[in-house]
Amino acid sequence: MIDDYLRGHDGVITLAQAKLAGLSQDAVNRRVRSGKWLRCSPGVYFADDRPFTESARVRAAVWSAGPNAAASGLAAAWWHEVTKYPPDTVEVTIPRTGHHPQRLGVRLRRRDLDPTDIVERRGLRVTALALTVVEAAARRGGGAKLMDNALQRHTELRDLWRAHLRNKGRHGSPAARRLLIAAADGARSEAERLLIKLLRGAQITGWKANYRLGRCVIDVAFPAHKLAIEADGWAFHSDQEVFQHDRVRQNEIALMGWQVLRFTWLDLTEYPQRVTAEIRFAIECRSGASASFRTGAAR
Template identity: 45%
Template structure:
């Protein structure tokens, strides 16, 4: 493959971009590269990052340029990474990159430099550039994009699992902006509980199990799913109780009160509902059979 063909192939794969190091590796001298800028309509988007003439400056081009510029010294992050990972339809005007505190990079046009030491677990390489991984991208973007709670809901539905996001939150707790992240995550968890209850309803109806009531009042609480005739209570644990101490205590107080009142108490998690539905239904049937 000739150097010209190799360069054209590289430009096609990299949204019209090439680094000076890549150009030299493919046989293009620094002098030729300068001439392309002066005569052939090439443009310098960042130090040592060039856009070939005739290629449009798209959102993908801008994000890739930021990624090629920062290289392995950091990663595209926040809404820039969210666009690259398909979570957002458009890229931000300033593409954020996160670099370790010790790295002395100065911002360039179109790029916002953030300084924070990231865990390798929170980094990935996607289509040739380093970006923050999906869980951290979802969290960091949710606090800066308009309607962040809507964005986070969509990310949880389409792009990343809640448990991965929660563990990422725990790993990065204390970082700038993560107090607000915690509030958004608890709100998302509350909505996840509703989704879990809807899934339980689907399972019960699909299995032909009857005699249950959703949200039966019990003292100052409600039973998620109650079989009053059999005194079987089914509680669905979502995610918010992992973070919200008050809610955790309230759930346990309710469970203790149910046991004292001679109810048979069953607890299931979102993981149970989604990966072990037969186990869930079997436990419910067994509890109902024992009470009859």
């Protein structure tokens, strides 16, 4: 029974669980003295006959914080398989009255969670998916990319808003709210505003917003260089019809001799310096091409 339990829980077990399985305190102590079990923290052990995996690390961190603890933030996002990589530091939420000390590699957050916001997955208490996404997106290493990915595959925007409103005032709440507002906006218009803000901040001039060219309206155009900049919103808003329309539109602009650069919401929020650098480079290239053309024509 103990072996089956360890196999299903990444080799991690608590003292309370061991006793429920029929082991006495002395039996547990013998396993520790012999080196078969390693003590992760008071009352939490790891069976040292297998690799200490990332799942074991997260599980041990949560169980070390007591029976009412739950994985949260990026640790919960990884447990829910919203992100590919586990965080270096395991975030664990415990009740306000909890008195567990901080441990290396673990970040404790004291907050009373609504029962709606806690689920059990693979035998571990974690924050429910919607709250997990809202909180993890506000953490360093999460961001718009995590939320957009979750909205494409795992959850819906209305569920994220509900979880956010149930948990106002938590760490990262303002940042999460900004992301939710951007997502709710459809984000194409918000992406255009971000693009314009980046251009102004980088002191790039010569552009016009919502520039009409034939049947098309370009988000931001550099008419002197025949350079069109298109800003896309969040991927979860996209569908096949929108995708097809954008490509037809892009081809029409290109056939009129314009170069088209496309930037996504993630480009604008996560890699703003790269965006402005690519725009500057395109302007320089188009300026050089125009100068060469004029010189050749003059000859």
